[in-house]
Amino acid sequence: DQQVKQNSPSLSVQEGRISILNCDYTNSMFDYFLWYKKYPAEGPTFLISISSIKDKNEDGRFTVFLNKSAKHLSLHIVPSQPGDSAVYFCAASDNFNKFYFGSGTKLNVKP
Amino acid sequence: NAGVTQTPKFQVLKTGQSMTLQCAQDMNHNSMYWYRQDPGMGLRLIYYSASEGTTDKGEVPNGYNVSRLNKREFSLRLESAAPSQTSVYFCASSEALYTDTQYFGPGTRLTVL
Numbered sequence: 216d217q218q219v220k221q222n223s224p225s226l227s228v229q230e231g232r233i234s235i236l237n238c239d240y241t242n243s244m245f246d247y248f249l250w251y252k253k254y255p256a257e258g259p260t261f262l263i264s265i266s267s268i269k270d271k272n273e274d275g276r277f278t279v280f281l282n283k284s285a286k287h288l289s290l291h292i293v294p295s296q297p298g299d300s301a302v303y304f305c306a307a308s309d310n311f312n313k314f315y316f317g318s319g320t321k322l323n324v325k326p
Numbered sequence: 327n328a329g330v331t332q333t334p335k336f337q338v339l340k341t342g343q344s345m346t347l348q349c350a351q352d353m354n355h356n357s358m359y360w361y362r363q364d365p366g367m368g369l370r371l372i373y374y375s376a377s378e379g380t381t382d383k384g385e386v387p388n389g390y391n392v393s394r395l396n397k398r399e400f401s402l403r404l405e406s407a408a409p410s411q412t413s414v415y416f417c418a419s420s421e422a423l424y425t426d427t428q429y430f431g432p433g434t435r436l437t438v439l
Contacts, residue, residue: 219368251430258330258416258430259369304368313384314428316361316368 218242219307221317228324234292236320238305241286245307245315250279250290253302253319262303263290295324328352330431332417338437339407347402347434349417357423358400359384360392362413363433369416375400376423407438 220239228234236250246267251259265272265279265288272279278291292299302319330351339345351358356377361369371384375394389411391403400419404411414435418428 217368221368224366256432258418258432260430261427306368313371316370318366318368 217315217318218245219305219315219317221303221305221320223320224318225321225323228295228322230297230324230326231294234290234295234299234322234324236290236292236303236305236322238288238290238317239286240288240307240315242307242309242315243286244309246310247308248279248281248288249306249314250277251304251306251316253304259304292322295322297324297326300324330417330419330429332415332431332434334434335432336435338439339404340439341408343407344403344405345407345436346404347415347417347436348399349401349431350399351417351419351429352398353419353421353429354397355419355421355429356397357420358394359418359420359428360390360400360402361416361418362386363416364413372402372415374423404436407436409438412436412438 249264250262252262253259281288302321304319306314306316308314333348359374360372370386373392375381378397393401414433416433417431420428
């Protein structure tokens with residue numbers, strides 16, 4: 216029973232447009248959320264995080280939004296670039312008591 | 327600065343064979359982790375080590391053992407491999423247990439026939 220779900224296995228976006236990756240969770244005790252990016256044949260790399268005391272965190276082209284009432288977070292990439300093509304995992308933890316990962320969304324940014 | 331390294335990169339085993347996956351980090355991190363990634367599923371925690379000398383079970387520990395050899399190294403052993411253990415295995419490390427960023431190795435792709 217997955218506590219963190221990414222319901223879109225893949226997403227295709229045109230270069231320059233916005234990419235929106237979604238993640239839903241079931242455990243209301245989760246208070247820390249992260250996004251990781253993974254290229255083929257490499258390990259995941261940390262992208263951006265957000266604490267439950269915030270509803271938005273921004274880092275350059277990447278913004279994460281958290282809607283606690285809906286148990287939903289999203290990652291916005293603006294503008295999308297071909298180098299952003301990768302698999303994106305969201306993860307959540309309860310007071311740093313283990314991370315639970317979603318199944319990933321494969322983003323393809325078309326030139 | 328190599329970060330987290332894993333050996334081997336690929337391995338094919340027959341059912342019942344044993345093997346050890348090696349992981350080392352050069353960031354002086356206290357905590358280390360082993361995950362497996364299967365198609366359609368997220369990364370699932372197998373075992374973790376909060377600090378040198380300690381190890382604990384994660385979400386899916388059955389069929390695996392671990393050793394925290396020293397602060398740098400954390401190995402994962404399959405005593406009797408089964409086809410259900412076919413997966414990609416990632417080692418990760420962080421400064422402290424579960425806090426903030428975990429740094430991942432490149433992974434080991436294991437196939438059990």
